[in-house]
Amino acid sequence: MTPSLKAGTLGATMTYEPKKIEPKWQQFWLKNQTFRAEIDPSKPKYYALDMFPYPSGDGLHVGHPEGYTATDILSRYKRMRGFNVLHPMGWDAFGLPAEQYAIQTGTHPKETTKNNTDNFRRQIQSLGFSYDWSREIDTTDPKYMKWTQWIFKQLFERGLAYEAEVPVNWCAALGTVLANEEVIDGKSERGSHPVERIPMKQWMLKITAYAERLLEDLEELDWPEAIKKQQRDWIGKSEGANVRFQVCGHDGLDIEVFTTRPDTLFGATYMVLAPEHSLVSQITTAEQRDKVDGYVKETANKSERARQADEKTKTGVDTGARALNPVNGEEIPIWIADYVLASYGTGAIMCVPGHDTRDFEFATTFDLPIRRVVNTKKNKEADLPYTEPGVATASEFIDNLPTAEAKQKMIAWLEEKDIGSGTTTYKLRDWLFSRQRYWGEPFPLIKLEDGSVRAVADSDLPVLLPEVEDYKPRAGGNSPLQSATDWLQTTDPETGQPALRETNTMPQWAGSCWYYLRFCDPTNDDALISEEAERYWLPVDLYIGGAEHAVLHLLYSRFWHKVLYDIGVVHTKEPFQKLVNQGMILGSSYRYYDDNLSDAEGVKANCHSAQAVRMDGEKAVLKSDGSEVKERWVPLNQVRWEGKEACHPEQDFPLEEVIEKMSKSRGNVINPDVVVDYYGADSLRLYEMFLGPLDKAAPWSTDGIQGVYRFLQRAYRLFFNEVIEGDDTLREFSQGSGNEEQARLTAKTIDGVTQDLENLQFNTAISKLMVFSREIAKNAALPREAAEAFSLLLAPFAPHLAEELWAALGHEKSLTYEPWPKADASLLTEDLITMAVAVNGKRRDEIQIAADADEDSVRAAALALEKIQRFLDGKEPKKVIVIKGRMVNIVAP
RNA sequence: GCCCGGGUGGCGGAAUUGGUAGACGCGCUAGACUCAGAAUCUAGUGGGGGUUACCCCGUGAUGGUUCGACUCCAUUCCCGGGCACCA
Structure with missing residues (x-):
């Protein structure tokens, strides 16, 4: 480590300042490739995967880092437990928004995608996740596309891809057909546009051939029951x-x-x-x-x-x-x-x-x-x-x-x-796999004059997208590729016959169907994954993502994985051994009503607070005269605060707070950049994990994050004296593990945090660290062993501060690969314990007694209590129940 | 309609799976520091009663099992999610 990375040498860090600490360690990790993963048969592997994002123009919102933080905590923890951890990130970069932007502005989707991925990468890196960036992949990269097309070829050559005239879900607004899984209540999953069923010739994938196996193999997966059930129902x-x-x-x-x-x-x-x-x-x-x-x-x-x-x-x-x-x-x-x-x-x-x-x-x-x-x-x-x-x-x-x-x-x-x-x-239908869009993988197929269809030779992969003038879908369900004449018209290299390329493109799901494989061997030009990498890294040990992919991505990937299993590319039946769905982070929206029912512009509408409005069926009407009004939303940054009360920016009435999913239209999206700027990445990470159980939805609260920020400050001050002028100085530590109380607290914290991590209960783990930081140095100086243990325990959650503290303790290497602290088991059990004494199940008093005291002495001690005697009123108890180490219950006559 | 989740302080949530309900955090109250505020620190904080000691009530509702129930059983209400004419 360079001397400049030692704590306190960067200048006046007068207090806990994440802005000084965090970029420094992020650069350190990147420069030293701290999280680079290599195959190492001598170590057990752990593959922790996030559902990679579609890099939208809006950037990250605070929902993304929730799952990412959880996998990152596990990754960092597992490294310290001696695992060889694969923790990658990449981009699911084909998709509609970049294409729609292209239609509107003529900007090539490639360019939009590049800008967006750059922004996403910057944002993700600012949160201190321990990704191995040397494995970054992008589904639109020709080197990646080559293998997506190669897999399609395998399906085609095995009769699992076929063209058929079928009634399809045609969405006129999107100008494309959609898979059954993409249609919800007769509307498109994206954008809620109407979908009609019309017959069209389309490429289909024979997922039905795998229906039974997709159903059967669910049994052995460690997935949430709800998701398994959704898949079972979908297979039907x-x-x-x-x-x-x-x-x-x-x-x-x-x-x-x-x-x-x-x-x-x-x-x-x-x-x-x-x-x-x-x-x-x-x-x-x-x-x-x-x-x-x-x-x-x-x-x-x-x-x-x-x-x-x-x-x-x-x-x-x-x-x-x-x-x-x-x-x-x-x-x-x-x-x-x-x-x-x-x-x-x-x-x-x-x-x-x-x-x-x-x-x-x-x-x-x-x-x-x-x-x-x-x-x-x-x-x-x-x-x-x-x-x-x-x-x-x-x-x-x-x-x-x-x-x-x-x-x-x-x-x-x-x-x-x-x-x-x-x-x-089975209810499951074959997967409609072609889309009439520009921004997707071209099919590696050519159609000859005699009507036969042939796959492009492996050596000619990938088939790249042609440049086009106009990205709009063509009339009659034709893709924009139709007009790229030079590209479209080709010859069959085998027979020399003139041929036309297939002009449909693949759906966005294609690239995400197998990306978890490519992460294991991202630059291989000879195979989509080497046998060695596949054998070592698969399956994914922990996969975290949103529940909305229950029957889309998760079913499609399982299908492709099984096809790859059948042709010997992978050795596991299933790709994702353990799956966890993170809950949504909800935002506060602020509502009022006005009478501009037609959304006419320039109209001076009469505004009303929610208190003046009642619901009449689906319609909102005024309580006073029953006239209809329409709901309006005030974006978060325009809300006028009167103390704790949210008010309309111009008018004098309070707004109604509604807790719901964050969305642009509601103006309730929290941008992580702003949070990082103000509180730092460690606070953001900690707060998202502290909100509640990982799989439950929870509302974002700006006040709440202060609590974890204060905790980090307290942790910092545990180590440093704050100096007004000049650098903070390290406090004097006591040697060893300190007094008995401190040693016990340290052991208890190590034990508790470890158990919570194993159970993915991050909220309670953090609360244990908070207790530790408050209690450990209350009556005596911080013991060195406790300080070391605390830095290491904190590392998965707040890695920047943890590295800073670790360095302050004089360590020269990153703590990434330090062994996880071990609790001294002898300190976990106490000699003298407190047992509650209850009468008829109601706690009345307590006794201090030796932990190994036999039942009779516990009983005697409990009955001897004055308070208990009062309740017994001189009579013999009917029964005395002693629960070892916990409590005594006396049944009064 | 059917199938999953879930109802615990003002709020987010804990509770070793039948054994001290409300850990931790937010908020709130009081105090310290400060010219003042911010920040920070200390103490308190489920509701009700009482000067204290202490007592009563309390985990959506009602009943049950048990020495003991947030936890198990039955009935019921509400909220969230999924499926929705799949024969």
Whole structure:
């Protein structure tokens, strides 16, 4: 270490000044590559990964550092525990905002992305995270893209990527199609634009081929149950049977249905096809044709959202056709209705109104017969619809069988008669993988004149994006790449035939699907990852990120990982062993209302405080006259403070505080740069961890951060005398571990902080450090051993100050690889302990007694207490319960 | 509607998994320092009663199990999240 890095030599550090300490250590770490990770088989590895960010133009907000701080704490802790830690950071840099900015301004997205990543890197580095920056990656880097395209090629060559004309989620506002996972309530996940379903030719990835494995392998993962459940639901496995129903009057024409309740076949009194079902027009009778055509058209025009809007009202039309129920030969009507989805199962169902709520509603609406074929488990008649498992009834050969057995017997019967078979169905659809955008990875594919599609040779990867004039998507669902003629028109190197390049690009998820692999071997030009690096570093030991990626990124990466597993690139079935979702950091928004309902500009609106407004359903109205008003938000920096009360900047009324997700539109975003400037990175890190448990949402409070800042100041003053003129000087330490009280406190703190770190309970760990800093030197000088231990314990949380203190103790090396302090176990247990004495469970007094005192002496000591005697009133206690080391409970008569 | 979470002081949150409820921090109150403020330090701070000793109430609500319940069980209310006609 250079002498200039010794504490106090930089000039007048008269008090704890993060601005002097923090940049110094950040530069030190960078210059010395302190956190550089190399494969070292002699050490156990630990791979701590953050979900890498999309570098937006807005920069970091305080939500980002929460997860980053947590992984950083663990990384620093694990290094001190002797682990070889891989802790990298990079950029998920393809994405819509840079492209939209390009459309508006003509700036190449590459340029925007570069500026944004530079800003993100600066911000992240100002927080003192222990990333190995030599491993930084960027998904838009051609060297990275090459391998994204290479993986796509592997999928393509194994038939896992195919082009199909499918009904897609077309979002006109974004000018692109979206994956099912990107559509929420019929709107785009990004921006909430309307999405419609239209048929288009698109590239699909066969994620459904991995449905079972994606489901099964969830079992062994240490993930939050909620996320596992979301993935299970999304995969949506159901077991049942496919059954063929013969259509009357159409020789040999069958309609196949999927049912999870083959045991209720005797109760099937009608069938329903999705309006889009391919057989609809063929089987519709002449009398019903007009009605059916009308209904089909009507539902086709309805958006997906409108179709699902009110599920209670069932609509449908009889096709006039009849089918034979294969179990009893009964003729049953075939209807079409939009409550049956074309995309699930076979797009047709058999309806058992007695035992399915939806069928029941439909049958009631259209007066179709309802039949009871299942009784309760006790074989009693239940109210219909009865959807629980029970016992079959009125079902001939399966009568009296419990549901599970009845299903099995029915499936065996169907298979024997060759009219059906047991089947498993998944809700999971194949992954729609092409986007009509500029800023994404081009597909490494060429299309020949004969219609065949060929993958570009490995030696020609990566296929780079062409330069274009205009970044806007082209009409008719074509990507901007369509107009890059020189790029588009190429020749097949093998046959010399003219060929066209694929003009769609990959979705943003492509790059993030495998980035955790590249971090292990970021500059390898011969493989996406070397076998050595893969074997050593994988899997990721701790992965922290937002819960919003539950079924998007986390499902897609698992899928790609399994494909790579199958082709021998990776050796683990799953990429992320332990996953933690950090909770959101919420902001305070300030609300009022005005009567400018149309958002007209230049209008002098009448403003109202929230107190004058009540909610009338979805609408906000004035309490006084019931007229409608619209909510408005005052950005944080414009709020006028009257003491503790937030007020409208120009008018004289208080604003309503609403705690919610931070967003630009609310003006409640806290910029970490401002916090670092004022309190320093160590305070920001500490505060975010001190807010509460990592996985819970918590509101940001500007007052709250003062508490941790004061703690750091106190910690600093524990070590230094503050000198008004000149440098602060180190205090006199006592030698060794100090007096017994101090030695015990040190041991207890080491023990407690260590346990909390292992459990990711950072908030309680910090509180233990606070207690330590307040108590340790209260009555005696700070012992040297305590000072050393404290610096090391503080290091994962507040690394800059910790390094400063460590250096002040005379150490010349960074504390990064110092062994983690070990608690003296003999000091953790006390000889003399305090035990609470309770009467009837209520604490009344306490006794001081030897820790190893036997039950009888504890009992005697407790009963001897004057206060206890008072409660007993001279009588014998009914019972005395002694909980070793904790308390005595006396049951009074 | 279904499935997960979660309801603890004025606020963020602790509580070794059935054993002293409210650690730690914010805020607040009082005091010290200061010409003054800021900063810092010290003490107090769940509610109610009492001069003290001390007593009563208290973990969304109601009941139950237990010597003892924030913790377990049942019913119920509220908040957050996810899924939502998936046959």
